[in-house]
Amino acid sequence: MSALLATAPLLLRRRGALADVLPVIAFTAAAAITATVVGGAAAFAARTPSGVTPMTGEASVMPFLLICAVFASALLIPSAVGLGGSAARLSLARREQDLATMRLVGGTGGQVGSVAVLDVAAQSLLGSILGLGAHLAVTPALARLDFGITPFTVAELLLPWWAYPLLVVALVLIAAGSAAVSLAGVVLSPLGVARDSRVVRLSVLRLGLWAALIVGFMIFMNMGGVLLGSVGIVIIVLFVAAIVAGINVVGPFIVWVTALALARTAPTPSLLVGARRLAGDPRAGWRAVSGITFALVIAGFLTMIATLGDTSTPEEAMMLTATTTGGLLTLGIAAVLAAVSTGVSQTARVIDQAPRLRAQHIAGAEVGQLHRARIAEIAVPVGLSSIIATGTALLVLTTFFGSAPSDPMMAVQYLAAVLGAYALVIASVLVGSPLVKRFALRAV
Amino acid sequence: MNTAPLPGSAPSTSHSTVPSAPATGAPSAPATGVPSAPATGVPSGPGAVSRHLTPVLSARHLAMTYGQQGTATHALDGVDLDIARADSLAVMGPSGCGKTTLLHVLAGILRPTAGTVLHDGTDLAALPDRTRTRLRRSDFGFVFQDGQLLPELTALENVILPRMLGGVTRRTATAEARGWLDRLGLQGMHERRPTQLSGGQAQRVAITRALAGSPSVVFADEPTGALDQTTGRAVLDILVETCRDSGAALVMVTHDAKVAAACRRTVTMRDGRIAEEFVRPDVQPTAEQAVAR
Numbered sequence: 086m087s088a089l090l091a092t093a094p095l096l097l098r099r100r101g102a103l104a105d106v107l108p109v110i111a112f113t114a115a116a117a118i119t120a121t122v123v124g125g126a127a128a129f130a131a132r133t134p135s136g137v138t139p140m141t142g143e144a145s146v147m148p149f150l151l152i153c154a155v156f157a158s159a160l161l162i163p164s165a166v167g168l169g170g171s172a173a174r175l176s177l178a179r180r181e182q183d184l185a186t187m188r189l190v191g192g193t194g195g196q197v198g199s200v201a202v203l204d205v206a207a208q209s210l211l212g213s214i215l216g217l218g219a220h221l222a223v224t225p226a227l228a229r230l231d232f233g234i235t236p237f238t239v240a241e242l243l244l245p246w247w248a249y250p251l252l253v254v255a256l257v258l259i260a261a262g263s264a265a266v267s268l269a270g271v272v273l274s275p276l277g278v279a280r281d282s283r284v285v286r287l288s289v290l291r292l293g294l295w296a297a298l299i300v301g302f303m304i305f306m307n308m309g310g311v312l313l314g315s316v317g318i319v320i321i322v323l324f325v326a327a328i329v330a331g332i333n334v335v336g337p338f339i340v341w342v343t344a345l346a347l348a349r350t351a352p353t354p355s356l357l358v359g360a361r362r363l364a365g366d367p368r369a370g371w372r373a374v375s376g377i378t379f380a381l382v383i384a385g386f387l388t389m390i391a392t393l394g395d396t397s398t399p400e401e402a403m404m405l406t407a408t409t410t411g412g413l414l415t416l417g418i419a420a421v422l423a424a425v426s427t428g429v430s431q432t433a434r435v436i437d438q439a440p441r442l443r444a445q446h447i448a449g450a451e452v453g454q455l456h457r458a459r460i461a462e463i464a465v466p467v468g469l470s471s472i473i474a475t476g477t478a479l480l481v482l483t484t485f486f487g488s489a490p491s492d493p494m495m496a497v498q499y500l501a502a503v504l505g506a507y508a509l510v511i512a513s514v515l516v517g518s519p520l521v522k523r524f525a526l527r528a529v
Numbered sequence: 530m531n532t533a534p535l536p537g538s539a540p541s542t543s544h545s546t547v548p549s550a551p552a553t554g555a556p557s558a559p560a561t562g563v564p565s566a567p568a569t570g571v572p573s574g575p576g577a578v579s580r581h582l583t584p585v586l587s588a589r590h591l592a593m594t595y596g597q598q599g600t601a602t603h604a605l606d607g608v609d610l611d612i613a614r615a616d617s618l619a620v621m622g623p624s625g626c627g628k629t630t631l632l633h634v635l636a637g638i639l640r641p642t643a644g645t646v647l648h649d650g651t652d653l654a655a656l657p658d659r660t661r662t663r664l665r666r667s668d669f670g671f672v673f674q675d676g677q678l679l680p681e682l683t684a685l686e687n688v689i690l691p692r693m694l695g696g697v698t699r700r701t702a703t704a705e706a707r708g709w710l711d712r713l714g715l716q717g718m719h720e721r722r723p724t725q726l727s728g729g730q731a732q733r734v735a736i737t738r739a740l741a742g743s744p745s746v747v748f749a750d751e752p753t754g755a756l757d758q759t760t761g762r763a764v765l766d767i768l769v770e771t772c773r774d775s776g777a778a779l780v781m782v783t784h785d786a787k788v789a790a791a792c793r794r795t796v797t798m799r800d801g802r803i804a805e806e807f808v809r810p811d812v813q814p815t816a817e818q819a820v821a822r
Contacts, residue, residue, distance in 0.1 A: 348686075351699070352698070352699055353693070354690055354693040354694045357682070357686060357690065357693065357699075358679065358681075358682070358690070361679070361681040361682050361686065362681045364681070365680075365681040440677070441677055441679065444671070444673055444677035445677075445679075446662065447636070447638055447665065447671055448665065448666065448670075448671045448691055448738075449662055449663065449665040449666020449667070449669075449691055449694060449695065450662075450666070450691075450694050451659065451662050451663075451694075454694055526658075
């Protein structure tokens with residue numbers, strides 16, 4: 086083992102800057118977002134009175150705001166940690182050839198696997214430390230945000246010192262664990278890495294389940310569920326939570342069905358290739374926009390509640406400002422997460438497909454046509470995500486309030502947020518475009 | 530091998546060896562025997578095109594130099610070559626002799642440092658990159674060693690993709706492609722993904738893709754290199770035969786003399802020059818003949 090570890094640096098050679106920087110960027114974003122979100126939620130928790138909540142003043146709204154902060158954290162942290170896991174798998178995928186070489190020169194499967202996991206752990210350690218640096222750098226700016234309450238200080242938004250090493254250790258362990266789990270799914274042989282490739286099939290049950298939830302919610306509301314008092318409120322909250330959570334179940338299915346339909350009828354080659362790639366891995370396509378969809382649903386709720394809200398008391402005004410700022414902040418972070426996740430995975434895909442891009446160009450595909458196929462691949466989930474997010478928010482609120490709120494300014498603001506978030510995701514796809522051109526035109 | 534009597538390539542048929550004209554750049558006749566190629570032995574078949582004397586590709590004084598002076602490598606050093614429609618040419622030689630560079634220059638993928646490549650009278654080297662890309666799409670077909678099929682697309686979609694890139698409607702391209710796939714023995718496999726096909730079937734899809742646009746020239750780079758001997762032989766026969774029947778010239782790079790023997794002509798390269806050429810007057814075997822051999 087020691088001999089193998091000694092030769093590992095030679096075998097796990099760096100393959101060019103970008104390929105190795107990509108997982109580190111993903112780990113950095115994951116660490117920075119996790120630390121910032123946990124720090125923010127902790128700041129709200131620290132302001133919440135521990136004893137009896139007073140009826141008026143800032144302290145009276147803190148329990149509600151804490152619930153919102155915890156909700157936003159529950160939305161963002163799994164995505165951020167998930168990005169760390171994806172980065173680990175990505176890093177491993179980049180090493181497949183090296184791992185096969187190590188097997189060829191005599192390493193056992195276990196030895197090679199250990200070296201691969203250690204490699205991922207080293208990258209995640211570097212990324213986590215950089216991420217904490219980014220967290221420290223961005224916190225003063227966050228302290229200036231207006232939540233309608235007494236502004237947070239930088240000290241409040243930072244975690245206690247001991248939390249940072251714990252966070253780094255946790256992220257490194259998650260990355261290493263994720264790498265180990267991915268390795269279990271592949272067979273490392275001296276002749277290369279074998280992977281089972283299956284044609285994806287998703288069950289229509291996903292859609293049925295979600296539709297049943299919506300229909301159930303509408304029936305419950307029409308039967309006067311609100312009149313049941315606190316039990317009714319709990320049931321409504323559970324229904325809404327289940328519908329919002331169900332978006333992640335139904336999202337991949339809708340992406341898959343749409344991609345299949347588009348692939349069968351696509352009139353242009355770019356759409357054909359983009360739709361087929363999406364149909365081949367609808368979960369990955371949806372993952373790129375899942376965080377942003379959640380955030381848009383929440384932002385939709387908040388925007389529409391704000392149009393209905395009557396801020397007759399200072400406490401209500403505080404809550405309104407806090408939820409609006411918080412909602413936009415959540416949307417912003419979700420958009421950054423989505424952009425990093427999409428940018429990293431799409432750029433890695435370009436690097437993996439370098440020989441095929443070259444072959445396509447040789448066979449007559451123009452660079453612009455190669456670009457358009459990549460845009461089509463992300464444009465489909467982005468379009469579906471905006472429809473699902475807006476539709477869900479509208480449906481739930483219309484059912485709840487009996488009519489759709491109408492405030493043109495709010496609608497414009499919401500639309501701007503939607504467009505901004507998706508522009509960021511599409512821009513992240515374009516980061517890989519110079520590579521597409523370079524690989525396509527590369528001299529042989 | 531590079532000094533070539535091409536032992537493995539000697540077919541059972543008699544063949545003539547045409548020594549290469551010294552590649553000195555003299556405006557001599559090219560090193561090939563196309564204009565004098567006997568028109569006999571051209572099998573007829575559906576869509577067979579008789580060979581004509583005008584070459585579809587004509588290279589003169591090709592030179593390709595990589596690197597700067599002092600460290601410069603001459604990948605091509607004065608190559609003259611002609612190839613006619615429905616003819617087949619194998620380019621052989623040791624690694625680094627310039628055969629792949631020659632293929633890329635002939636296909637307009639690389640611009641030569643000097644010399645011309647005329648395709649139906651147009652000098653490829655003088656065309657801008659975008660025009661050459663379009664020309665490759667409309668007039669050339671490519672078969673690579675590992676097929677390079679897009680794994681997410683079905684076999685049929687892989688074939689129609691280059692046609693759609695060229696502006697042909699999906700409906701028209703699909704109708705054409707189905708006929709080609711059936712003709713190459715891929716009935717019932719149109720909707721399969723490359724991962725659901727055997728290596729030989731995938732390579733036949735790649736050949737279909739190369740031929741579906743009725744190209745004037747098909748370029749193949751070690752097209753059977755990733756296949757076992759029996760499958761490789763079958764794929765090779767299909768490639769040579771379909772190119773010939775559809776009137777496309779075939780330019781194939783290979784290091785395997787047995788593979789080269791399937792072509793009517795073989796040139797052997799050494800140090801960026803054509804060292805020798807073999808012409809097999811009565812070769813162009815039918816599939817049955819090839820299998821029997």
